[in-house]
Amino acid sequence: MIEETAWAKLNLALHVRARRDDGYHALETLFVFARHGDQIALTPAEADSFTIVGPFADSLTGEDDNLVTRARDLFRERFGLRGAVAITLDKQLPVASGIGGGSADAAATLRGLAAMHMVDMGDPRLIDCAERLGSDVPACLRSMTALGQGRGETLSALAGMPGTPVLLVNPGVALSTGQVFDGWDGIDRGPIGKGDLISRAVQARNDLEKPAIALAPVIADVLSLLERQPGARLVRMSGSGATCFALFDSAQACADAASVVSAAHPDWWLLESELL
Ligand code: C5P
Incomplete structure (x- = not known):
């Protein structure tokens, strides 16, 4: 096998x-x-x-x-x-x-x-x-x-950031990738900048957040709750959503954030992981 x-x-x-x-x-x-x-x-x-x-x-x-x-x-x-x-x-x-x-x-x-x-x-x-x-x-x-x-x-x-703690949060909505792309406003806001991975990522964005939030407004709540968590270095939606994630400085900060999010929203799906 x-x-x-x-x-x-x-x-x-x-x-x-x-x-x-x-x-x-x-x-x-x-x-x-x-x-x-x-x-x-x-x-x-x-x-x-x-x-x-x-x-x-x-x-x-x-x-x-x-x-x-x-x-x-x-x-x-x-x-x-x-x-x-x-x-x-x-x-x-x-x-x-x-x-x-x-x-x-x-x-x-x-x-x-x-x-x-x-x-x-x-x-x-x-x-x-x-x-x-x-x-x-x-x-x-x-x-x-x-x-x-x-x-x-x-x-x-690219050079990665193996071992970086990451918390994944999905509020329980399934989105169609094609439908989210269809909601893109057609404005090219430019390329991803240069530098190391984390600084490139922090300066960049996910252009699909806006059309995904239009389809599932709860995504904005997930993002703002993650942004308020101590030690969160980068908070963003992944792909066409609705899963959002936060990268943390430490596994403890990640675990603390997971406790806060699951207490506030026991129905949301959470995963504490780390980058490969
Ligand atoms: O390639 P995949 O089958 O995973 O893509 C699913 C849908 O997502 C496509 O049919 C298309 O509507 C949208 N898509 C897109 N542009 C991409 C990738 C996916 O519009 N670069």
Whole structure:
């Protein structure tokens, strides 16, 4: 059996630069990953199967359009393979929440199949599969700190901040990525600046916060509560939302903030983690 973690993706910043003719948006984003995620287990089998378990299993319906089974099928097609595989997805993180979700699951499936069939991680066919599965899948395939450009698939590695404590908070609303992008006001506010990762991130923004808040006003409450927490170095929404996060100076400050947030909003989903 091969096990892979679908590390949660966070966008420390996301600048939307232009609407493209193909329906996507040209963007610049700072990708980082947290040390928590869904778990994928793959075992060679007589027949294909796909089982979803875990706290957020019920949020997913049918397997026809699941990115995990699409990743499996695309990988086999691209590499000319036939063998069946039993896949179990342990869904630990909320779906449609701006932290990778299906993209990270698809990327973990590709990594697992690559390991099973001794495919090199740099194989252009593997990267092609990732690009076809979604804009964030190439970043999730590597799960490394990177600047993403194009629709998010063009990556340049950056020095990360491993071990930085991070608190993730989701107020329990699922947002459609396409709908949030559709609400972008069309104003290019410029590129992400230069410097080290944290100063670039602090000076940058997430241009999708405004359209996401228009769809789910509670996101503004999450951001302002996180901003009031002592030791929070950077507070932002991730991707198209609704998950927001705060980076902290210390694990203690992160734990203290988690206590305050969970006491005030016992219904919100919280995760204390650290950057990879
Ligand atoms: O690439 P992916 O399938 O994950 O994207 C989901 C949707 O998000 C797209 O159909 C598109 O509406 C929107 N999107 C976008 N620009 C991007 C990435 C995603 O408009 N760079």
